[in-house]
Amino acid sequence: MKVRTRIAPSPTGEDLHIGNAYTALINYVFAKKNKGSFIIRIEDTDRSRLVEGSENRILSSLKWLGIHHDEGPFRQSERLNLYKRHAEELVAKGHAYYCVCTPDRLNEMRKKQEVNHQPPMYDGRCRELKLTNGSTIRLKVPKSGTTTFHDVIRGDIQFENKLIDDQVIIKSDGYPTYHLGVVVDDHLMEISHIIRGEEWISSTPKHILLYQFFGWTLPVYAHMPLLRNPDKSKLSKRKNPVWVSWFREQGFLPEAIRNYLATLAWAHPDGKEIFSTEEMIRVFNLESIQTTAPVFDTEKLKWMNGKYLKEEYVVEYYKDKYSKEKIKLIWPLVKERMKLLSEFESLAGFFFIRPPKKEIRKEVRDALGSCEWNHDVMEKAIRSVTGKEAKDAFMELRVAVTGKTVGPPLLESLEILGREETLARL
C-alpha cells in the first residue's frame, strides 16, 4: 500500500497555526520516511468563518517552514457536488436522512435538554420521516452497539453508538460539514494514514461509521497530542503567539522550528537534541510518538534557534538596512550570544547607536590616535582619559560610547574592524 498523508487546514485564522505546523511536520516526515506523498487540502466549508487571505498565508508559511507538499492544494469548496452526491447515496441506502428542523427548534430542544439534565443530542424528530428533501442531511447513527477503532499511538478506542449524535453532514447552504468532507476526500484522495490532532478522537467514530456505510476500507489512524499553553490548556492565540508568521518576524529559523517541533512528543532514538529534518526522516517511526500533550516552550525554541543561526541568514534578514560587508564585520562579535535574527541590532548596539558624550569620545580618540593598537595601550589610553582603573575605565568608556550596558567588546571591534574604521564609528 502506498503511503499518502495529508494536512487539512481551515482558512479561518490569520495564518498557519503552529499546532498545524506540528501535525504538518509529522505527516510530512512520515510520508517521506515511507517514500509516500504528502498532500495539502484546504477545508473551506465554513463560509461564515472564512478569513480573507488566510489560505495564501497558510500556504506560504508552510513553504517558508520547508514543509513541501507533493499534491494540492485541493479546495473543498470546489468539490461541492461530490459531497452532495455521496450524502444522497447514504440517504438512498438508509444511512442518512433529510432533516427540516430549524436552528430555532434545535436551540430550544437543547435548552430543554439542559434543564432536564439530558445529554445535548438531536432528538431524532426527522429520523424516521423518510423525507425526500430538507434543509440538511443527517447521519443515521445506529442506536445500539459500539464503534471501535485502532489508533496507532493510543491503541483501541471504543465508543457506544447510542452516545453518538445524528451529525449533520450537509448544511443548509449546501456545504458539507467537516465529517463528511474529510471522509469523502480522504477516501477519494487515497489517504492511507490520517495523522491529526487528538481533538478529533471523539468524532472519529462518526468517520468510521461513514467509511462503513460507504463500504470503504479504513485508513490508519494516529492522533497526535495537542500542543499546550504553559497553563496546560490547548495552545491558543489568546495566551501565546501561535501564528507561524510571528515566529518568522521574530527571527526564528524554519529549520530550528522544525527541529524543536520534532522534539515534542517524540525523541531522537540516540537522545540527540539537535538534528535535521532529513535525519528525523531516517529514524522516525509513528508508534514511538508520545501520548502526553506537551507544553510549547518558547525559551527552548530560542536556545535551539541560536544553534542554527548563520551569517548568511543575518545578511538576508537585514539586506534592506545594512550592507553585506557591514554585517559580515559585525557578525563575529555577536554570533555567540545571538539567538534570534531580530536581536542583531540591539546586540551590536555599539555600532548603531550614536554615543552620547562627545568630549569623552574625542579625548579617547586623541589619546588612542598617537600610538599602536594593543590591549595595554588601550587600557592606558582609557585610564589617562578617565583616570580610572582598567576595568572601571572600560566600563565607563563602553557606557559613554554606547549609552547602554550591553554591547560587544571594544577591543575586539578594534581588532576586527581596524583602527580607522573604529575611529570613524567613535
Add this chain to the structure above:
RNA sequence: GCCCCGUUCGUCUAGCGGCCUAGGACGAUACCUUCUCAAGGUAUAGAUCGCCGGUUCGAAUCCGGCACGGGGUACCA
C-alpha cells in the same frame, strides 16, 4: 453532566519487570574563564515516577479504582 484521552524534575523528555539510590536537554543558581554582555567549561538545586490497592521474588514499567489535567459534546473545523 456525559463521553474520550492523558499523568516521570518548573518545561521538553529517556525509561518498555531487575542495569533506576530515575539519565539527558532547556531554564535556574554558583564557580572558573574574561575587556562588558554573552558564549564555553565545571558544579549545584530540582521527580517519594499523581494517589491507593493488586499481580510478582522484584514495578516508573503490568492490572484495577480514585484524584487531577486536557479534549469533545454545533447547520466550527
